[in-house]
Amino acid sequence: MIAYILRRLFALAATLAGAALVIFLMLEILPGDPAAVTLGLNAAPEALAALRAEMGLDQPAPMRFLSWVGGLLTGDLGLSYTYRVPVAQLIGERMAVTLPLAFMAIALATLIGVPLGILAASRHGRPEDAAVMVFAQLGLAVPNFWFGLLLVLAFAIGLGWLPAGGFPGWHAGFAPALKSLLMPAFALALPQAAILARVTRSAMLDTLQEDFVRTARAKGLGEQVTMLRHALRNALIPVVTIMGLQFSVLIAGAIIIENVFALPGLGRLVFQSIAQHDLIVVKDLVMLFAALAIIVNFAVELLYGLIDPRLREAS
């Protein structure tokens, strides 16, 4: 078991290092002169020289890479060119919006998708099953930012129940902040709920055919106990895996959804940094997003290995 964890940890470190290298190559080597990209075509030579020195561009590339990675590890992410504040501070502030949004979306997706999947499996081949499958197809086809706009049309413009966008900040109170995250979280959750409903349904159908389910039924357990305690518990393994693997999709979705609802989160920050050519912030944020996705994938694989010993041998 320890050997397995060590092997996975090594793979994790290698993947993170690979991601850092790719991001560095794409944003610092490919553009030729990142300072010129940041300042645009009509930059004064003095300003260019000053920014080059600030970005450490007078150093050789391998040194720059190492000092960037060193900074990442120690939390020193450099200074944003447009905001003139440490990138770490910017990220910290924006994280207070994006993280709650992501967790709310995951919670909503689970609360909607898993029960629908169970319902469909327990009514296999009946109208309820077909209805859930239609929901799943629609949930996958409707772009979540369009769904967000439709929610705004209905609940902000039409009914006036929820704010159409913006974020009052957590200092304005828990309820108003939560209220302004509700529609974005729903929009973000829709495709995830659709995927979870499909995966839960097919995992339940698989486990319902297993011998232990037949045994549970044969010994006279009620249908509800059989479904929830025996079938669902075993069906949860693939469901949890998919939730982990979908995390990077969720991050990508958050970048768009935060722009739909004008939420001051990480997704909006990365988008604004592109518009302002703030390559320092773009580089750090892309690395942060990539690291989040890679680490969550790693945690899911590890969890999977803990649950199912056969997988430990296989890798």
Add this chain to the structure above:
Amino acid sequence: MTVADEPVRTRRWWLGASFLIGAALTGLVVAAAMVSYVWTPYAPTQIAILNRLKPPSAANWFGTDQFGRDVFSMIMVGARNSLAVGLGAVGFGMVVGTTLGLLAAIRRDGWLDNIIMRAADFTHAFPAVLTAIMITAIYGPGMLNAVIAIGVLNLPYFARLARGVAIQIWTREFIQAARAAGLTNWQITLRHVLPNVAGVIVVQATIQFALAILAEAGLSYLGLGTQPPNPSWGRMLNEAQTFMAAQPWLAIFPGAAIAIAVLGFNLLGDGLRDAIDPRLRRSR
């Protein structure tokens, strides 16, 4: 023919609901794109300020936008752009990914296999929108950059799939026969492995096409994809947001167009999969 073959042979897969609805919706989108080359109700970029923000009517079926452009005409031409980005991105991912997967399968667990598969793992873990963001941060937004970003995202799907299926085929008897007949690895791959992999790849391509349309719409919504004055569904939604309170149709029609295209390709892919490999039926 054995009895066991019969249900597969006689089952009318093309009458399956998924396939039929998918083909109809996809056909609608492709037809709109094709017709837009020879006819649209109005020129999609024609500005008519006096006619701005008009609700749907007999003259403008889907209404007009803030510049008085005809929304229906813009959606028709937008179909062209969505399909073009999908074709470019999925085509690139399919050709390069399948080639890499087939190469990896020739010598399983060889160095090439290891490199290709680790690279595929890595790309898989890397959210695609980040690639798009990096590309546009340096080279600026544009349709070609969107194609590259979405194409790179497509690579690992095809590489893994092609490798997985090809590895199974390499163990079959007819491959050994081909070897005995003196064919090289390349000849076997082209003549025997590729035709057997092609069906699964086409199914996957259909489903990736749906994802590509969705990704293009998202990037265009952010202003990172297709650039004005070229109409694009995602961009239309972005512009609609300002006028949505009083002119909701501006936000409804382009979004519905995206949903129809994505639903069409998804259902078509599901239907084709049922036809090509009954074992993968989703009804279970």
